[in-house]
Amino acid sequence: MNSKPAQAMVVTPHPDDAEYGVAGTVARWISDGREVVYVVCTNGDKGSSDANIKPEELVKIREEEQMAAARSLGVREVIFLRHPDQGLEDTPEFRKELVRLIRLYKPETMVTADPYRRYVWHRDHRITGQVTLDAIFPYARDHFSYPDLMKEGLHPHMVREILLWASEDANYRSDITKTFHLKLAALRCHQSQVGHIPPQELEERLKQRHRVMAEGEDFLLAEAFHRVEISR
DSSP: OOOSOOSEEEEESSTTHHHHHTHHHHHHHHHTTOOEEEEEEEOOTTOOSOTTSOHHHHHHHHHHHHHHHHHHHTOSEEEEEEEOTTOOOOOHHHHHHHHHHHHHHOOSEEEEEOTTOOSSOOHHHHHHHHHHHHIIIIITTOTTSSHHHHHTTOOOOOOOEEEEESOSSOOEEEEOTTTHHHHHHHHHTOHHHHTTSOHHHHHHHHHHHHHHHTTTSSSSOEEEEEEEEOOO
């Protein structure tokens, strides 16, 4: 791992979720000179309708697709935690993994899935969002949380901003009009997930989604988030 501080960290449940949720904003940040790190929580070994593919083969494919997508956007680093797909739980061990990475990379902005989306929501998304929020506050902040990390030189860090994608309570819209093509190209890297969709249909479907997110703004396409600022 390159432990040089990064301005933003994206914690994504599965390979491809970040491309759906925040890739247009990530592309804009990177064009502005910000460094972004991805943390992929699961290995995606259940993300296929092909009953003939072996899970271990799917893991390799999905990691390669995620790396290709990240490279296309200019993401500095991708960290794979490799928990089993559909197997995430809210445990001290998982939380500690994220606290370690927050203290190591010291991001100003954290992005993840909104854990409070109601009713039908993938459990891995819900758990990822909740554990990420807990890791940010108070665990990454407090000296006496995981004292062994202090002994490793991983001192407390306070994140300044949180963006939650797929929120039913969006209060912030990020202009991706100029970076939509980069988001689309990154998403197309995930052929195991979108390869069955005709290219023009995928583009139009995605564009319509982001037009709706931009309604009421003075730009055409947006990614929408619930944004939280943390006071120091």
